Amino acid sequence: MNRKLLDEFRAIVDERGLISSSEGLHTYECDGLTNFRVMPLAVLLPLNTEQVQAIVRLCHREKIPFVARGSGTGLSGGALPVSNGIVISLARMNRILEVDLPNARVVVEPGVINLDVTGRVQSQGYFYAPDPSSQSVCSIGGNVAENSGGAHCLKYGFTTTHVLGLEVVMPDGSLLHLGDKTLDRPGYDLAGVFVGSEGTLGIATKVILRIVKRPECTRTLLAAFPSTNEAGAAVSDIIAAGMLPAAMEMMDQLAIQAAEAAVQANYPDCGGLLLVELDGPVAEVQFLMERVDTLCRKNGAWEIRVAQTDSERALVWKGRKAAFAAMGRISPNYIVQDGVIPRTALPQVMSEIRRLSQETGLRVANVFHAGDGNLHPLVLYDRQIPGQEQAAESLSFRILELCIAAGGSITGEHGVGEEKKVMMSKMFSEPDLETMQRVRCAFDPLQLSNPTKVFPTPRLCGEKPGQYVAHPLESAGVAERF
C-alpha cells in the first residue's frame, strides 16, 4: 500500500490502531481455518462507529476491498484477508452498551465476546442463548456474520433468532439501522438478510440482542448405545413423542475416545453416545426425563446417567465442546466439516461415511447435533504423509455431497466462507445464486465488502448472466468481438 494511503488510514485510527509490519500482519493471515493464508495490506483496529465509517469511506473512494474480523475463530475462512485489501478488526469495539432487562434486550458492540453477554446478565437469571463451542472467545460481530448456532439452537434458535436490530456501516461508508428494539419495524427484514451474510453486505457496529430467561431447571442425560444408529433411533422416538429438548448431541466411538483423552469427561466407551438436555419447570422436566430414559433403553442404551449437579453437567458438556480440539490427541491434523442432513437420513449417511473412510483409509470421527441434523465429521490425517491432506480435503467434500444428496446443506453453522464456495453451485442452481447476487448488489454495488467469499463465481453488479447478447456496435458491424 502506498505511504500516502497508509498515512490516511493512520490518521483515522492512530498509530495504535494500525498494523502494517509484516510480523504484525501474520497474526491476521488466517482465521480458524488455518490451511488458507493470505497477507492483507494492513489491519485497522477502529475504536468506534465513526472510525469504521471513515475507514470504509476511504476504501470506497480508493476501491480497496475490506474484510471485517471479530475474534478470528471462524472455521470456513470467512475472515481470510483478500490480498489487495485490508482487514478491519472489531476487537477493540467491545463494550456492552445497554442492558434492558424488562424488555430482555442487550445492546453491544461487535467485538463483545459471546459468553460475556451471558456473564453480564446471569445474576439476574438471564442468558444469551446461541452457544457456539467457541463461545468463550468468539465475538458477537462474528456470530452475526456467520449466523452462529450451537448445541442449544434446537430449542432456542440461532443468532438470527436473537438479533433484533443492527447498526451497519454500509460498503460506501454510510450508516444505517436495520431492525430495532421493537419488533416488525415497517419495511423489508434486512436485518434477517444481513445476519449470516458472512461480512459481504457491510459491517455491523452495534447489535441489539434478545436475551432469554433461564429456565427453572436443566437436566442432562447421557446414554451409551452400541452404535450411532440406535442412538439416532432414540432421537427419532424422542421427537415423535412430542418433546423438544434444549439440546441433543451425539458422538461416535472415535470422537468419544478423543474427548476422553483430552478432558477425561468420564464418558462410557461405546459406539454411539447420546446427550439429551431438557430444561424448563422442574415438574415438567422430571416427567419428560423419565420418558427419555425409557425411549433410550427401548433403543438399546446399555448405560444411562443423568447429571445431577451443575458440575456434573459442566463436565458432560466439556467433553462435547472440546471434541474438535480433542482430535489433536489422536491425529496430527484434522478437517472439521459442517454438513446438515434431514435427521432421518443419519443411518444411511453414516454408513456412506464409513464406506468412504474405508475406501480412502482415512479415519473420520463424528460429532453430531442430533436434533437438527447438523453433522460435524472430523477427517483425520497427517500432513507429513504426501497426498494425505488433499485426500482428506477431497473426502470432506464428498461427505458434503452426501449431505446435499440427502436433501441437506453444506453448512449448518460454520458458514461458506472461502472453503466451501465451490460447493455452493452443487447445492443451489444458477438462478438461485444469481438472485442472491442481486441482493448483494443492492448492498454493495462495488463488491468491496469481503469479496471473493460465499459465491463460487463473483459477478460484477449489472452484469447479466445467461444468453450472450451482442453489443449494439457489434450488431451494427462497427466492432467485432474476438
Add this chain to the structure above:
Amino acid sequence: MITASAIEERLRSIVGVRHFRAATASDTVSGVEPKFVAEPASEQELAALLSSANEAQIAVIPRGGGTKLAWGNPPKRADLVLSTARLNRVLEHAWADLTVSVEAGCTLLTLEEKLAQHGQRLALDGLQPESATIGGILSTNDSGVLRLRFGALRDLVIGVTLALPDGTLASSGGKVVKNVAGYDLPKLTTGAFGTLGIITRAIFRLHPLPHSTRTFSFAAANPRDAERHILAIQDSRLAHTALEVRGESAGQIFVDILFEATEAGLAAQESELRTLVGESGVERSGKELWSAREGLWSPPFENAVVAKLSVLPSAIAKTLRLMEEIASPRSVRLRYVVQATGLGALRLEGEWSSLQAVVERVRSELESGGASLVVLHRPAALESLDAWGASGDAIALMRAVKQQLDPKSTLNPGRFVGGI
C-alpha cells in the same frame, strides 16, 4: 408496442381459457380494479405469467385467499391478479424431521389438519386460517399469540421458492432447520407484501402439538397494573406459551396466559402463577380467549380502523394510556389486544375525520419513541391514510433491493413502505 389484446392473448395461452378471466368488481384491490385474473396450475406457469406481464409492463397483484388484500397502501396500478388458488398442495410432510414443504396457495387450516395427523403443527395462529393461504400469511408476516414462545414466521420458515418478475424461479434456504448456506431470502420475502417476488412454495420447521393446554385470565386494575403483571410473568420462571393484555375504552382490562405442557407440568405452573399474581382473581378460562385478535376483525368496517402496534413491552401501559388520552376526547372507541412481545392489534371506531386524527397523532407519538403503528384496515374514505408510517434510514437500501429484483415495479406497485 404490444397491443392490449396481444398481451391478453399471451397470458391466456399460458394458463388456458378456463383459468383466465376478466376481472370483476369483486377483484378490486383497495378501490383499484384490475383487468384480468389468472390461476396458474404450476409455479412454472406462474413464473411465465409474471414475466410476460413484466415484459408488457403491466402491474401484477399476487393473491392467495384474498383475506388481507386490503392491507398496505392501494396499488398505484393493478392489471393482472395472479391467484395461487391452484397451487395448493402440501408437498411433503417430513414428520420425523419436523419439516413441511407446502405450496403457496394452501390454506393454513388445510396445512394444520394435515400436520395434526402426526401430532404436529406450524406454530402460528394466523387470522382466518380457513381462507388465508401460506403465501399470503408469509407475505404479510401475520402472527398471533404463539409468537411469544415460537417466534415469528421469520423463525419458522426455512426455505422459499420465489418467482421473480423476469421469470426466474429461485430457491433459498432448504429442507433442513439448520442451514447457513447463502443469503436468507426466506426472511427477506417474509413481510415484503409480494413486492420482490411471488412466493410459490415454502418450507417450515414444525413443532409438536402440546400434550395439554390451560388458559387463565385475571383482571387488571388499570394499564399500569396489567403491564406490571406482564413484566413480572416474563421475568419469572413460568414456561408460558402466550401472554396478552386485552381491553377496550372504559372497559375492564384482562391479562390472559396460556400454558402448554404435560398434565404434571400444568399443575405446577398453575400453582406458581397463583403465587406470583395473587390467589384471588385468577380464573381458569376457555381457549376461545385466544381469538381476541380475530375478534377485532368483525364487521361492520365502515367506521373502523384496524392497526398493528409495535412497542417495547415496558411501554405497554404508557401506550395504552396515550391512546385513550388521544382517542377519548374525539369520541373514538378503542379495543385492543397487546401481546407480551409488545406487538398489538388495535381497533378504533369513530367518525372518519376523528379516526384519521387519532391514528396520525398516536402514530407520531409512537414513532418519536421508536415504536410503530401500521394501519391494516381503514374505511374507503380514509384511503389516503398511509398504511406504514415512517420507514427509517434504511429506506434507500430497501429501494435498491426492490430495484434489483423488480426494476419495473411490476409487483404490487406502491403498496409497500415508502411508496415501494
